[in-house]
Amino acid sequence: MSSDPFYSFLALVTQDLHAVATRKKIANLSQKQEALKAQSNKLQQELANAQAQAHTAKKNLDAQELEIKILKDRQRFLKTKLDAASSPKEYFSLETELKNITSDIDAQESKLFELFEDFEMLEKKRGEIDFQVVTAREQITQEIAAIDQQIRQHHELLQEYTQSYDDLLPLVNPDMLEKFITMKQSVENPVVSAENGACSACGNTINVQDLVSMRKHKLVSCQSCFRLLYSVTP
Ligand SMILES: [Zn+2]
Structure with a gap:
C-alpha cells in the first residue's frame, strides 16, 4: 500500500468501486432469490387450489351417491308396499310414485356420472400439479441455497473492501x-x-x-x- 496521499486516494476509490459493484451483485442475487420464493409460493397456491377443487368435487360426488341411496331405499320400500297394497287406489298411487322415483333415479345417476367425471378430471389435475410442485420445490430449494452461498461470499468481499477503505482513510489527501x-x-x-x-x-x-x-x-x-x-x- 502506497503512503502517497494521491495514490492512497486512488486506492480508496478503487475499494469503493468494488464495494459498489459488490452491493449491486448482492441486491441482484437477493432479487433472484425473492423471485424464486415467489415462484415457489405461486406453485404452492396452485396446488392448494387444485386440492380444494378436487375436494369439493369429491364432496359433491358423495352427496349425490347418498341422495341416490335414499331414493333407492324409498324405491325398495314402495315395492314392498305395492306387493301388499290393499286397494286398487292405493296400488295405483304407489305405482305412480314408484314410476316417478325410478325416473328420478335415472336422472340422478346420469348426474352422478357427470360428477364422477368432474372429480376424476380434477383429481388428475391435482396429481399433475402435485408432481410439478414436488419437482420444482427441490430445484428451487437448491437454487436458493446456492444463491445464499454466493450472497455470503459477496458479503465477505464487501467486508474486505470496506475494511481496506477504512484503512486507507487516514492516508488520503483530505481535500480529495x-x-x-x-x-x-x-x-x-x-x-x-x-x-x-x-x-x-x-x-x-x-x-x-x-x-x-x-x-x-x-x-x-x-x-x-x-x-x-x-x-x-x-
Ligand atoms: Zn466527464
Missing part, C-alpha cells in the same frame, strides 16, 4: 476525500481517469490547463459530467 464524498452523493463513480486527453466516463475533451494540473496529481472536474478526473501518467 471531501470532494469525492460530496460527488458520490450524485454519482456512483465520481472519480474517473483521463484517457487520451478526455474524460473516460463521458468522453469530454480536457483542456490543456487541466491536463497540466493532472500531471501534478491534482484532481480536476470534468467540464461536462463534473466527475473528478485524474491521471497517473507523468
